[in-house]
Amino acid sequence: MTPRTWKIGSLFLLLLLAVLVPVLFGIGGPTNLLEQVFAFALFAMSYDLLIGYTGVVSFGHAVFFGTGAYVAGIFLVHSGGSTAGLLMGIVVALGVSVLLSLLIASISLRIRTVYFAMITLAVGQTFYVLAGSQMLQPLTNADDGMTVPLPVWLMHDRTVYYVTLLVLVCCVWLLRLFVRSPVGQVLQGIRENEGRVLALGHSVYRFKAVAFVISGLMATIAGILYVIAQTFVSTGVYDVSISLDVLLMTIIGGVGTLYGGLLGALLIIGAQTEFTNLAGTFPIFGRYTILFGVLYIVIVRFMPRGIVGTVAQALKRWSGQEE
Amino acid sequence: METLLEVTNLHVNLAGYHILQGVNLTVPEHAVTVLLGRNGAGKTTTMRAIMGYLRAAAGEISWRGQPLAGLRPYQIARRGIGYMPEEGHLFGNLTVQENLAMVGTKGTQHAARLERALTLFPDLRTAWARRAGTLSGGQKQMLGLARLLVADPALMLIDEPSKGLSPGMVEALAATLCVLRETSTILLVEQNFHLARQVGDYFSVIDEGHTCLSGAMAQLVERADWQRQYLGLAVTSGEV
Amino acid sequence: MGIYLTLALNGIVNGSLYFLMAAGLTLIFGLMRVVNFAHGGLYLWGAYLAAFTFATTGNFTLALAGGAVVAIVLGVVMERGLIAFVYHNENGQLLVTMGIMLILTELIKVPFGPSELSANTPNDLSNSWLVGQVVIVQYQLFMIAASVIVFLLLLWVLHKTRLGMIVRAGVYNPELVEACGIAIRRVFTMVFAVGAGLAGLAGAIAGPYLGAVTPTMGFDMQLNVFIIVVVGGLGSLTGSFVASMLIGILTAVVSFYFSSLAVLVNVLVMVVVLLIRPQGLFGERESPA
Numbered sequence: 001m002t003p004r005t006w007k008i009g010s011l012f013l014l015l016l017l018a019v020l021v022p023v024l025f026g027i028g029g030p031t032n033l034l035e036q037v038f039a040f041a042l043f044a045m046s047y048d049l050l051i052g053y054t055g056v057v058s059f060g061h062a063v064f065f066g067t068g069a070y071v072a073g074i075f076l077v078h079s080g081g082s083t084a085g086l087l088m089g090i091v092v093a094l095g096v097s098v099l100l101s102l103l104i105a106s107i108s109l110r111i112r113t114v115y116f117a118m119i120t121l122a123v124g125q126t127f128y129v130l131a132g133s134q135m136l137q138p139l140t141n142a143d144d145g146m147t148v149p150l151p152v153w154l155m156h157d158r159t160v161y162y163v164t165l166l167v168l169v170c171c172v173w174l175l176r177l178f179v180r181s182p183v184g185q186v187l188q189g190i191r192e193n194e195g196r197v198l199a200l201g202h203s204v205y206r207f208k209a210v211a212f213v214i215s216g217l218m219a220t221i222a223g224i225l226y227v228i229a230q231t232f233v234s235t236g237v238y239d240v241s242i243s244l245d246v247l248l249m250t251i252i253g254g255v256g257t258l259y260g261g262l263l264g265a266l267l268i269i270g271a272q273t274e275f276t277n278l279a280g281t282f283p284i285f286g287r288y289t290i291l292f293g294v295l296y297i298v299i300v301r302f303m304p305r306g307i308v309g310t311v312a313q314a315l316k317r318w319s320g321q322e323e
Numbered sequence: 324m325e326t327l328l329e330v331t332n333l334h335v336n337l338a339g340y341h342i343l344q345g346v347n348l349t350v351p352e353h354a355v356t357v358l359l360g361r362n363g364a365g366k367t368t369t370m371r372a373i374m375g376y377l378r379a380a381a382g383e384i385s386w387r388g389q390p391l392a393g394l395r396p397y398q399i400a401r402r403g404i405g406y407m408p409e410e411g412h413l414f415g416n417l418t419v420q421e422n423l424a425m426v427g428t429k430g431t432q433h434a435a436r437l438e439r440a441l442t443l444f445p446d447l448r449t450a451w452a453r454r455a456g457t458l459s460g461g462q463k464q465m466l467g468l469a470r471l472l473v474a475d476p477a478l479m480l481i482d483e484p485s486k487g488l489s490p491g492m493v494e495a496l497a498a499t500l501c502v503l504r505e506t507s508t509i510l511l512v513e514q515n516f517h518l519a520r521q522v523g524d525y526f527s528v529i530d531e532g533h534t535c536l537s538g539a540m541a542q543l544v545e546r547a548d549w550q551r552q553y554l555g556l557a558v559t560s561g562e563v
Numbered sequence: 564m565g566i567y568l569t570l571a572l573n574g575i576v577n578g579s580l581y582f583l584m585a586a587g588l589t590l591i592f593g594l595m596r597v598v599n600f601a602h603g604g605l606y607l608w609g610a611y612l613a614a615f616t617f618a619t620t621g622n623f624t625l626a627l628a629g630g631a632v633v634a635i636v637l638g639v640v641m642e643r644g645l646i647a648f649v650y651h652n653e654n655g656q657l658l659v660t661m662g663i664m665l666i667l668t669e670l671i672k673v674p675f676g677p678s679e680l681s682a683n684t685p686n687d688l689s690n691s692w693l694v695g696q697v698v699i700v701q702y703q704l705f706m707i708a709a710s711v712i713v714f715l716l717l718l719w720v721l722h723k724t725r726l727g728m729i730v731r732a733g734v735y736n737p738e739l740v741e742a743c744g745i746a747i748r749r750v751f752t753m754v755f756a757v758g759a760g761l762a763g764l765a766g767a768i769a770g771p772y773l774g775a776v777t778p779t780m781g782f783d784m785q786l787n788v789f790i791i792v793v794v795g796g797l798g799s800l801t802g803s804f805v806a807s808m809l810i811g812i813l814t815a816v817v818s819f820y821f822s823s824l825a826v827l828v829n830v831l832v833m834v835v836v837l838l839i840r841p842q843g844l845f846g847e848r849e850s851p852a
Binding site for chain 1: 598600645648649653654655657658659661662663664665666667668669670672673782786789790793821822824826827829830833834837838
Binding site for chain 2: 725728736
């Protein structure tokens with residue numbers, strides 16, 4: 001079997017499994033967890049578009065995720081959970097996301113990657129503080145967060161599950177299209193060798209900006225999925241720790257592999273849930289972030305391609321030898 | 324004459340490429356050995372391997388009969404090998420004075436060596452407090468050579484000092500190298516054959532990563548066919 | 564009038580604390596170009612250890628020393644063990660040091676818990692005076708003095724000693740420093756240790772000023788200090804000092820009027836400075852060797 005058939009086969013199997021979960025395990029615990037995984041998987045993949053395809057690290061990608069969650073949440077709350085409110089929320093969230101990413105890109109993508117990391121971190125912090133500020137209390141309910149009402153047709157857990165799954169699958173397909181498009185090819189060229197792409201006459205900045213905007217849009221959609229799945233939104237969605245968790249999901253799965261984020265989200269959210277449960281009996285497990293910190297180091301040091309990248313490489317070598 | 328440095332069957336891999344595949348080199352004391360060869364033949368790589376910046380995949384580099392393998396560059400420098408790289412041979416953010424102080428300011432001989440360097444390169448005296456990065460191309464070469472003079476190593480590795488200099492400055496450089504030759508042992512990388520034949524006692528040609536010819540410079544000067552074959556020079560020797 | 568003077572004084576005190584922290588980052592990030600996103604973790608550990616030491620022994624000098632020493636030890640372990648393999652790999656540094664930051668921030672909660680630990684001001688430094696309409700706190704004067712001393716001391720070492728010369732040379736051209744017979748890796752580790760120690764000292768001094776130390780103080784501080792180092796110009800101590808005061812005063816003023824915008828204002832300052840002078844206020848244009 002070629003790596004390609006492996007990839008398609010495993011993705012298909014995963015999809016089948018995901019479709020069958022509510023049938024096999026019922027709804028409630030497992031589907032709630034998976035809805036979160038789907039939202040974060042999309043979030044992580046959007047991040048991979050940035051770090052894996054343009055080589056810039058952001059410490060504030062939660063800005064988009066949080067904005068998606070908040071804007072959708074605000075519109076749902078203030079429309080009393082109507083479908084029109086949800087649609088308006090989605091449209092406005094995507095619009096805000098594009099403006100925000102263009103603004104951040106225009107000030108920070110031209111400079112060193114370190115500065116980009118700093119600026120994204122700072123913008124994320126600002127949104128975190130703003131969302132919790134008393135000034136915006138009428139809109140965001142400040143530190144207390146908002147419980148978000150959903151349209152009637154989205155009330156059922158099973159519907160929410162399949163809607164998030166469907167959106168994830170569609171977005172994965174779109175991301176795949178983008179990565180394989182001529183623009184996506186140039187982006188991979190940028191990652192490999194910025195100088196050469198420059199010599200070919202491409203404006204590196206523009207391509208990076210396009211990737212950043214699309215990445216931001218996908219993260220915004222992830223935030224909207226998250227608020228639909230959780231029916232609650234609070235300043236936590238803007239927290240640095242969210243950006244850092246997602247960064248970890250991306251690098252564990254494999255930077256530049258696109259699909260790595262799926263695996264990374266499953267692993268990290270699964271681990272978080274498991275550790276939080278364990279912490280009930282053994283408080284030390286509440287400090288699982290230590291382990292996440294160690295993972296950061298271990299992956300950069302020993303597994304820079306992440307799990308998916310490493311496996312893909314091994315398969316390639318293996319099938320290469322077979323021939 | 325004692326052999327200072329002996330390189331035997333040196334192999335070096337760089338970024339997955341087998342750059343050096345059998346370099347042999349003998350550097351006798353009190354003489355100038357010139358390393359010749361085309362661009363990309365492996366001359367600079369050989370020097371960097373001698374200095375310990377690059378690890379040898381195979382072969383041996385021995386200094387006064389002792390192997391240098393496993394030593395860090397600063398340890399090799401302390402054994403008495405000075406190095407002037409082709410690029411980045413000075414600290415542009417430091418003053419001329421500080422550049423010269425980098426190799427140490429202690430020792431009884433220091434003042435005398437500094438005096439000698441400044442007599443040889445009077446320009447540096449006037450530029451004493453200037454930042455090295457603001458010097459002219461020729462002055463930068465002088466500063467690089469002056470640092471070697473002040474350090475006074477048993478062996479000087481000098482990588483293509485003539486690069487980027489005007490013909491007039493190359494003549495001045497040749498004169499300088501001839502002065503250095505009186506007191507020092509030098510291993511010189513040089514593509515400018517006209518300069519090489521003026522200062523060199525011995526030569527060694529590297530091509531595609533291995534040594535293909537070595538001997539006395541006088542022999543090479545005689546043999547136009549060798550020059551054509553190994554250096555790609557025109558029929559009349561000396562013209563570059 | 565009194566309010567402006569108070570804000571200015573608060574700003575200078577903020578700036579002093581920023582500079583104590585920024586000085587170390589100027590060495591590590593500004594000069595050595597190691598993107599140390601764990602710098603706030605060193606500050607955090609220095610703060611906790613000092614608060615704990617002072618609470619148990621009552622000796623403030625010992626507390627300061629303890630804060631600096633723990634950060635030096637952590638810094639050397641970090642540099643030797645983890646950062647050494649990501650030199651010349653900026654994204655690697657970002658990820659590895661952020662990993663270390665997570666570990667340090669989380670690990671401190673194991674002995675001290677996730678909530679705050681109060682940090683007391685020593686009696687010798689707890690006087691205050693009312694001058695006109697402005698309250699002058701003795702501990703704040705101590706902070707200003709400490710930052711000025713650190714500034715002058717570092718300036719002297721960097722520009723008037725042989726060690727400083729080697730550090731400057733090593734930043735410019737590390738290979739050539741080795742060719743001069745100097746073990747540059749050892750020098751770099753030492754510079755990293757000094758930078759880490761300064762972060763620990765800053766944390767130790769910050770504790771009594773803030774009244775309490777919390778696990779999030781490292782993160783909060785770190786971002787501002789990175790901004791300061793960039794605004795001042797990478798590698799310029801004077802730039803860091805000026806930028807510290809600038810950002811300190813701005814933070815004091817902005818938080819007085821709109822507290823939630825303080826971080827954003829700092830970022831805006833950084834963006835504006837980078838647009839007008841990409842090399843920072845006192846930085847030099849990067850030129851090839």
